[in-house]
Amino acid sequence: MASSSTKTRQTQASKKAQALTYAAVAFSIIAILISSYSFIHPKIKTVYVNTTVYLNGTSPPTTLTKYNISGTLITPPYSLASDPVINKSAPFGRTLNGINQPLNSSSLAVINKAPNSYFETAGLKYLNNSLSNQVGASANPVPAFMVNGKPSVIYFGSITCIFCGENRWAMALALSRFGNFSTLYTGYSSLGDADLPTLYWSPAHYNQSAVDLGSFYSSNYINFIAIEDTDPITGGFSLQPVATIQQEVNSTGNTAYMDAMAYLIQTGDKYKNFGGTPYAIWGTFQIDGADAVDLGNTTTQINSTYALGYMTHAQVLQQLSNPNDQFAWTEYAAADLYVAMICSTISNTAPVCKLSAVQSLEARGY
Amino acid sequence: MKPGRFLVFKSIFSSPFSLVLLATASIAYYYFIMYIIRISGSGLALVTAPIYLIYLTVVTSGLLLTISIYSLHLSLKSMASEVSEGAASVVTVFIGSLVSSCGCSAPILGTILYGIGFDSVGVSGILSFVGSNQYLLLGIISLANLLLIYYSLGKLSGECKLKNGRIVPRK
The missing domain is CATH 1.20.5 (Single alpha-helices involved in coiled-coils or other helix-helix interfaces)
Known part of the structure; x- marks a missing residue:
C-alpha cells in the first residue's frame, strides 16, 4: 500500500x-x-497598419553616429558574364525571361519622367483612405547619413525577396523625383518567393551568393546607396547573414558603403528592429520592411492574390505610365511616403515637395 | 499485463471523441501557424516552408495533445499521475510557426531574439539560418513530437491496463 x-x-x-x-x-x-x-x-489588420504611420520621438537620437564623409560611390558593371540576360519564355512562377536586361529608353522614361500629378493623385487617395492595398510604414528618426554634403537613401535588400521585389517599383518612382536613373534592369524575386517582376539597380548575381553594390542613379539632392544580397534566384528566399554581407562590403574598401553598412547595423541595434528585408534609411527616417504590400489589385479585375506575379515587366510599366487601378496607385502612394521623408530631410528644396499630398504627409510626421 | 504502446494508441484513437479532438487540435494548430505566417508576412499567407512539413507538425502536435487530454480524462477517474507532454505540443507548434514564417521578414522571431539579447548581426545570422533550414527544423520539430508521443504512450502503458479493449487506470 x-x-x-x-x-x-x-x-x-x-x-x-x-x-x-x-x-x-x-x-x-x-x-x-x-x-x-x-x-x-x-479588415483584419496586421503589424503594418494601413494609413497609420508611427514616428518614435521628434528628433534623431544622439547615440547614433553622425556621418559626414566624402568619397565616391560604387558604380556597378553594366553586365555580368556569369549572370547573362535570359531570353527564354517560361510560365509565370518559373519565368526569368529578360532578367538583367537593361530597360530601354521608353521604359526608363516611365520611371524617370513620371508626372508629378500621379504622385499627387495617389497621395490624396492614400490620405483619403481610398486605397485598398496596404500602405504605411513604421519609421524611426535617425541622423542623416551625409556623403559629399548630401543626405542618403541607404537600401539593404535581397533579390530573392518578394517584398523587396514589389518595393523597388515604389523606390524607383520616389528616387526619380530627386534625380535620374541612367539605367535600371529587369529582374525577378526568387522563384520560391512568387517570381515577381521587379527592377534591379544593377545587374544581379542571380546564379550565386554575392552582394551587389551600387546603381546608376545621380541626384543633386541625395545619394542612393544600394546594398543588395544575392542568392540563386531559382531557389526560395535566402539572405546571407549581415556579418557576411558586411565583410563583402568592407572588402570593396569604399568608405561610403562601408560606413553605410555599419550605420544600418547601428540603427538596427538602436531600434532593435532588423527583421529581414527590405531595410532602409530614407534621409532622416529608418524603415524596416516595405512601406506597402502591393501585389495586385484587390478588385475583382485580377483575382489572384499575387496578381503582380502574373504580370510582365511591360504590363507593370504600362500600368505605371497610365495608372487607373489600385496596383498602380498604390505604387505611387508608397513612393509618396518615401518622397515625403526625403522632402522633410532636405527642407523641401525639390519641386516635388510642393505637392499638397507630400506636404500633408510631411505634416503627419515625415 | 500492461498493454503495449500500439494497443494504447489504438485504444485511444478508436474513440470518436479522440478523433474529433485530434481534428480540432490539428485545425487549431494549423490556423495558428498560418496566422503567425500572415502576421510575419504583412498580411500575406506566404508559405515558404514545405506545406507537407507544416501538416506533419500540426498532426503530430495534435496527436500529442489528444493523448494528453485523453490521459487527463483517465486521471480524473483516479489519483494516478498522467501524461502532461501534451503541453509540449503548444511549444513545438509555436516554434514551428516561427520557423515556417521565416521569410523576407520575420518580425516576431526578430523581436524575440532582440528581447533575448541578440544584436542585429546575431539576429540576422539566426534568421538566415532558420530561413535556409526550414526543412530541417520542421523535420526536427515533428520528430520531437513523435518522440514525445512514443514516451507518452509508454507512460500510459505503464499506468493503465486493457479492459474490454479499452485502457483504464491500473489503480
Whole structure:
C-alpha cells in the first residue's frame, strides 16, 4: 500500500500534469478563435497598419553616429558574364525571361519622367483612405547619413525577396523625383518567393551568393546607396547573414558603403528592429520592411492574390505610365511616403515637395 | 499485463471523441501557424516552408495533445499521475510557426531574439539560418513530437491496463 507521502507526491504530480494539459487545451481554443477570426474578418489588420504611420520621438537620437564623409560611390558593371540576360519564355512562377536586361529608353522614361500629378493623385487617395492595398510604414528618426554634403537613401535588400521585389517599383518612382536613373534592369524575386517582376539597380548575381553594390542613379539632392544580397534566384528566399554581407562590403574598401553598412547595423541595434528585408534609411527616417504590400489589385479585375506575379515587366510599366487601378496607385502612394521623408530631410528644396499630398504627409510626421 | 504502446494508441484513437479532438487540435494548430505566417508576412499567407512539413507538425502536435487530454480524462477517474507532454505540443507548434514564417521578414522571431539579447548581426545570422533550414527544423520539430508521443504512450502503458479493449487506470 502506498505511503501517504507517495500518494501526496502522486497527487501533486497529477495536479501539475492536469494543469499543463488544461493550459494546452486553453491555448488551442484561443488559437483557433483568434486565427479563425483573422481569416473571417476582411479588415483584419496586421503589424503594418494601413494609413497609420508611427514616428518614435521628434528628433534623431544622439547615440547614433553622425556621418559626414566624402568619397565616391560604387558604380556597378553594366553586365555580368556569369549572370547573362535570359531570353527564354517560361510560365509565370518559373519565368526569368529578360532578367538583367537593361530597360530601354521608353521604359526608363516611365520611371524617370513620371508626372508629378500621379504622385499627387495617389497621395490624396492614400490620405483619403481610398486605397485598398496596404500602405504605411513604421519609421524611426535617425541622423542623416551625409556623403559629399548630401543626405542618403541607404537600401539593404535581397533579390530573392518578394517584398523587396514589389518595393523597388515604389523606390524607383520616389528616387526619380530627386534625380535620374541612367539605367535600371529587369529582374525577378526568387522563384520560391512568387517570381515577381521587379527592377534591379544593377545587374544581379542571380546564379550565386554575392552582394551587389551600387546603381546608376545621380541626384543633386541625395545619394542612393544600394546594398543588395544575392542568392540563386531559382531557389526560395535566402539572405546571407549581415556579418557576411558586411565583410563583402568592407572588402570593396569604399568608405561610403562601408560606413553605410555599419550605420544600418547601428540603427538596427538602436531600434532593435532588423527583421529581414527590405531595410532602409530614407534621409532622416529608418524603415524596416516595405512601406506597402502591393501585389495586385484587390478588385475583382485580377483575382489572384499575387496578381503582380502574373504580370510582365511591360504590363507593370504600362500600368505605371497610365495608372487607373489600385496596383498602380498604390505604387505611387508608397513612393509618396518615401518622397515625403526625403522632402522633410532636405527642407523641401525639390519641386516635388510642393505637392499638397507630400506636404500633408510631411505634416503627419515625415 | 500492461498493454503495449500500439494497443494504447489504438485504444485511444478508436474513440470518436479522440478523433474529433485530434481534428480540432490539428485545425487549431494549423490556423495558428498560418496566422503567425500572415502576421510575419504583412498580411500575406506566404508559405515558404514545405506545406507537407507544416501538416506533419500540426498532426503530430495534435496527436500529442489528444493523448494528453485523453490521459487527463483517465486521471480524473483516479489519483494516478498522467501524461502532461501534451503541453509540449503548444511549444513545438509555436516554434514551428516561427520557423515556417521565416521569410523576407520575420518580425516576431526578430523581436524575440532582440528581447533575448541578440544584436542585429546575431539576429540576422539566426534568421538566415532558420530561413535556409526550414526543412530541417520542421523535420526536427515533428520528430520531437513523435518522440514525445512514443514516451507518452509508454507512460500510459505503464499506468493503465486493457479492459474490454479499452485502457483504464491500473489503480
